[in-house]
Structure formats: C-alpha cells, structure tokens
Amino acid sequence: MEKIDKGIVFDIQSFSVHDGPGCRTTVFMNGCPLRCEWCANPESWTLKPHIMFSETSCKYQKGCTICKDACPYKGLTFNNMPTLNWDICKNCDTFECSLKCYYDALKVCGKEYSVDQIMKILTRDSNSWSVEGGVTFSGGEPLLQSEFLINLLKECKQNYFHTAIETTAYKDNKTFLEVMKYIDFAFIDVKHINRDMHKQKTGVYNDIILNNIRALKQSGWKGRLILRMPVIRDFNDTYENITDTTQFMKENDLFEINILPFHRLGESKWKQLGKEYKYKDEEGTDPKKLEEIQDLFLENQIACYVGHDTAF
Ligand code: SF4
Numbered sequence: 001m002e003k004i005d006k007g008i009v010f011d012i013q014s015f016s017v018h019d020g021p022g023c024r025t026t027v028f029m030n031g032c033p034l035r036c037e038w039c040a041n042p043e044s045w046t047l048k049p050h051i052m053f054s055e056t057s058c059k060y061q062k063g064c065t066i067c068k069d070a071c072p073y074k075g076l077t078f079n080n081m082p083t084l085n086w087d088i089c090k091n092c093d094t095f096e097c098s099l100k101c102y103y104d105a106l107k108v109c110g111k112e113y114s115v116d117q118i119m120k121i122l123t124r125d126s127n128s129w130s131v132e133g134g135v136t137f138s139g140g141e142p143l144l145q146s147e148f149l150i151n152l153l154k155e156c157k158q159n160y161f162h163t164a165i166e167t168t169a170y171k172d173n174k175t176f177l178e179v180m181k182y183i184d185f186a187f188i189d190v191k192h193i194n195r196d197m198h199k200q201k202t203g204v205y206n207d208i209i210l211n212n213i214r215a216l217k218q219s220g221w222k223g224r225l226i227l228r229m230p231v232i233r234d235f236n237d238t239y240e241n242i243t244d245t246t247q248f249m250k251e252n253d254l255f256e257i258n259i260l261p262f263h264r265l266g267e268s269k270w271k272q273l274g275k276e277y278k279y280k281d282e283e284g285t286d287p288k289k290l291e292e293i294q295d296l297f298l299e300n301q302i303a304c305y306v307g308h309d310t311a312f
C-alpha cells in the first residue's frame with residue numbers, strides 16, 4: 001500500500017473519556033461520505049480545510065475592524081457584522097482573514113499532520129492514559145483517509161497502544177478489513193437498518209455498512225464491536241426499526257449497542273459554516289423513549305447502553 005504520510009485532522013482531544021475504554025486521546029479526521037441531517041460535527045464533512053465564522057466570538061460590534069482588508073478575494077463584506085461569501089470562501093486555500101482575527105471568530109477547520117507529528121502527541125499523552133486507555137480515531141469518517149490511517153495504526157501497534165475507531169464503516173470491504181486488523185475496539189454506526197430510510201437522511205444506502213459488519217464478524221476479528229445509533233424522532237426510534245436492528249444483530253452474533261439521545265449541540269456549527277440546520281426546533285430525546293428502546297434490546301438479550309457516559 002502506498003505510503004501516505006500526511007493527513008488532515010480537525011481536532012485532537014487529550015483526556016477523552018467518551019470515545020472507548022478508559023482515558024484516551026481522540027484524533028478527529030476530516031472528511032465524511034455521509035450527510036446526516038442532524039450531524040453534530042458538520043465541520044468534518046470536507047477533506048479540504050475550510051473556514052468557519054462565529055458571530056458570537058466576533059468583536060466587530062465592539063469596534064474591531066482588523067479583518068476589514070484581509071481578504072484578497074473579496075470574500076468578506078461588512079454590514080453590522082462581517083459576512084462571508086460562501087461561494088468564494090469554499091475555494092479558498094490561504095485563509096488570510098483567519099490570520100488577522102485574534103478572537104478566533106474566523107477559524108480554519110482542518111490542518112495537515114504527518115504520522116510522526118501525531119505519534120509525538122500520542123506518545124506524550126500515553127503517560128496519562130489509564131491502563132485500558134489508548135487512542136481513538138474519529139471524524140468525520142476516519143476510513144476516508146485510509147492509507148494515512150493504516151500508517152498511523154501500524155505505528156500505534158508498534159508502540160503497543162490500544163486502538164479504537166468511531167466509524168460509519170462506509171468503505172470498500174478490502175480496505176475496511178485491512179484497517180480493522182489494527183483495531184482493538186470499534187463503534188460502528190447503524191443509523192437505520194432499512195436501506196431506503198438510511199439513504200433518506202444520510203445520503204447513502206446502508207448496504208456497504210451492513211456488509212462490512214457481516215464480513216468483520218466472519219473474518220475472525222478479535223476486537224470488541226459495539227453498534228451505535230443516534231436516536232432521531234420519527235426516523236429510527238420506531239418499533240419496526242429496533243426489532244429489525246435486533247434481528248440483524250442476532251444473525252451476526254452482536255450483543256452490544258449504544259444509543260445516543262439527539263441533542264442540538266452542533267447547531268451553532270451549521271451557522272458558522274453558512275449551512276441551514278433542519279433540526280433547530282427539535283427537542284432532545286425523551287428519556288422515556290430511550291428507556292423503551294433499551295427495554296426492546298434487553299428483551300432480546302442485547303446489552304443497550306444509553307448515552308456517552310457509559311464506562312466501556
Ligand atoms: S478580526 Fe475577527 S473579531 Fe475582528 S471583526 Fe474580523 S472576524 Fe470579527
């Protein structure tokens with residue numbers, strides 16, 4: 001496989017306790033082939049670094065005008081607030097506006113890292129990981145930068161790091177299984193078990209995802225796999241979807257699922273990217289609904305963990 005030494009990463013979080021067993025470092029990689037309508041990390045979608053503008057961080061109304069002449073492409077106009085022309089900004093490579101803004105109102109999302117640079121951070125952090133801790137690769141969809149990911153994982157294994165992945169498994173089967181050879185623990189999202197419903201709200205059919213899960217189980221892979229489902233009202237919280245998901249899990253010897261209540265924490269990011277957020281009036285998932293879904297899984301001998309706080 002080609003040696004790809006560099007990848008695009010939009011965040012690295014040390015001391016993470018929700019992304020796998022123990023205390024870990026989570027590496028958030030750019031790029032995602034899905035377009036989930038409720039996505040909490042829409043800044044991860046494009047592989048290419050891009051700009052975000054936060055009105056709440058901007059000090060224009062308090063007199064700051066530092067970025068006024070910063071854009072050489074006429075991407076910025078000013079009214080009672082700087083306004084980005086997204087058609088111009090989506091093609092920008094220089095992000096000169098962000099270099100001027102001291103208040104982080106104009107921020108670039110996505111930065112190039114080499115394998116060595118990330119390994120340096122992981123090696124430093126490894127001193128504070130708990131015994132069961134390690135590194136989690138998340139996104140976006142980490143499989144989108146699979147060559148870079150495999151090179152990172154090989155280094156991690158040479159250092160005896162515990163490795164986890166948060167993935168949609170939306171990748172060709174050969175590459176997916178190759179990546180999983182170096183993974184000890186996986187969360188795989190199944191957002192809806194029905195292929196047409198899956199396509200309706202994520203933009204892609206789920207055949208590749210379900211086939212990859214089947215293939216992983218048949219491959220003799222020794223890691224721990226937990227399915228994940230964000231609970232979205234009137235989409236995947238139905239009796240039919242839960243029972244069909246249960247059936248799929250039983251057929252494939254899968255006995256753990258983590259359901260995540262819907263929240264609107266990603267809403268401001270949609271605005272910062274100039275995108276429309278369809279879920280702005282949606283309430284968080286009713287705890288009674290979560291319990292109902294959990295009971296359905298438990299009745300079928302499937303362990304169902306609710307929320308991010310479970311100690312895996
Ligand atoms: S430099 Fe930053 S804080 Fe100042 S006006 Fe421009 S975007 Fe706002």
Ligand code: SF4
Nearest residue numbers: 071075089092096097
């Ligand atoms: S992102 Fe690029 S094009 Fe857009 S305002 Fe900033 S410098 Fe100009």
